[in-house]
Amino acid sequence: MRPPVVLKSGRNFYLVNEFEGELHTHKGIVRLDELKEKRYGDSVTSHLGVEFKILPFSAADFFRLFRKKATPVMPKDIGMIIAHTGLQPDSLILDAGTGSGVTAAYFAYFNKYGEVVTVEKRPEFAEVARENFRMAGLKNIHQIVGDAVEVAEGFKREFDLVFLDMKNDVEMVPVAYRILREAGFLAVYNPYIEQTKAVYERMLEVGFRDVESFELIKVNLEFRRVGTRPFTDIFHTGFIVVGRKI
Ligand SMILES: C[S@@+](CC[C@H](N)C(=O)[O-])C[C@H]1O[C@@H](n2cnc3c(N)ncnc32)[C@H](O)[C@@H]1O
CATH class of the missing domain: 3.40.50.150 (Vaccinia Virus protein VP39)
Incomplete structure (x- = not known):
């Protein structure tokens, strides 16, 4: 099982622990299966074109x-x-x-x-x-x-x-x-x-x-x-x- 990751866009942070389906945010929908091929520091883009940075879930969160x-x-x-x-x-x-x-x-x-x-x-x-x-x-x-x-x-x-x-x-x-x-x-x-x-x-x-x-x-x-x-x-x-x- 993959460890959870954090998606960050501006001042918004989202905790993700499933890598199938969709994440609905007020900045658009992110397809979670796209995260599987990514590394920390990469980005994913919502259907509204907003970028989310992929970060490890750490004690800071x-x-x-x-x-x-x-x-x-x-x-x-x-x-x-x-x-x-x-x-x-x-x-x-x-x-x-x-x-x-x-x-x-x-x-x-x-x-x-x-x-x-x-x-x-x-x-x-x-x-x-x-x-x-x-x-x-x-x-x-x-x-x-x-x-x-x-x-x-x-x-x-x-x-x-x-x-x-x-x-x-x-x-x-x-x-x-x-x-x-x-x-x-x-x-x-x-x-x-x-x-x-x-x-x-x-x-x-x-x-x-x-x-x-x-x-x-x-x-x-x-x-x-x-x-x-x-x-x-x-x-x-x-x-x-x-x-x-x-
Ligand atoms: C303010 S919260 C604690 C928050 C926690 N320190 C944190 O950082 O997430 C206080 C908690 O203490 C619990 N509580 C109050 N009196 C208690 C008791 N006598 N024994 C066990 N838990 C108690 C409450 O149900 C509540 O969940």
């Missing part, structure tokens, strides 16, 4: 092209968590909840020799994430459907990183502390300040150290003839709390 049910964490925030926690490629990571699986996929991608355990309470979301992981060719993700607090209470293994993007994250903090190895990290992502403060305080209470809370703002630059100015499509995404079991 996870956020953009994964099917989404729940709101995913953005790459800027995932990148920060990976760097801040010094993620190594042979780690054991717990990700709760899975949502669309974007965060779990990036963790799995950068954790090639390790494992990501991801827990989601809604089976229909877990199903969408499962399909996303399959498309991305990620085999080191173990999915569990259930309430993350209950599921994690039963874990006997020691995790290097626990990441929470779920409703009852405050309740999960002491459980995370128990299942982390010494010097392991807990990172919590939440869009609301009140919940973030509650997580921060609970983390100090249960014994986490080096606890920090922050938000990352991504500001783009727009270069025009008249001058350059900053702009941002999305100002606020979420707050991150990171702490360490030391």
Whole structure:
């Protein structure tokens, strides 16, 4: 079976994993069997004469092209968590909840020799994430459907990183502390300040150290003839709390 490819035309990206039939886009219809003889970097043309460049489906596309049910964490925030926690490629990571699986996929991608355990309470979301992981060719993700607090209470293994993007994250903090190895990290992502403060305080209470809370703002630059100015499509995404079991 061929790996999926990405068709790009201007600012539009399309994920293709079938090489028969047609792809209908607002820039015209592309015949998918034409892709079989092509290589990355080649182009195909729609019936309206619009060119689409053929690119490999890579980690750079996870956020953009994964099917989404729940709101995913953005790459800027995932990148920060990976760097801040010094993620190594042979780690054991717990990700709760899975949502669309974007965060779990990036963790799995950068954790090639390790494992990501991801827990989601809604089976229909877990199903969408499962399909996303399959498309991305990620085999080191173990999915569990259930309430993350209950599921994690039963874990006997020691995790290097626990990441929470779920409703009852405050309740999960002491459980995370128990299942982390010494010097392991807990990172919590939440869009609301009140919940973030509650997580921060609970983390100090249960014994986490080096606890920090922050938000990352991504500001783009727009270069025009008249001058350059900053702009941002999305100002606020979420707050991150990171702490360490030391
Ligand atoms: C915002 S989404 C997570 C998005 C995900 N981090 C991503 O990047 O694609 C939050 C998810 O947590 C799930 N969830 C909420 N509380 C949960 C719990 N106690 N146990 C497991 N999953 C939970 C929700 O059903 C939802 O799918």
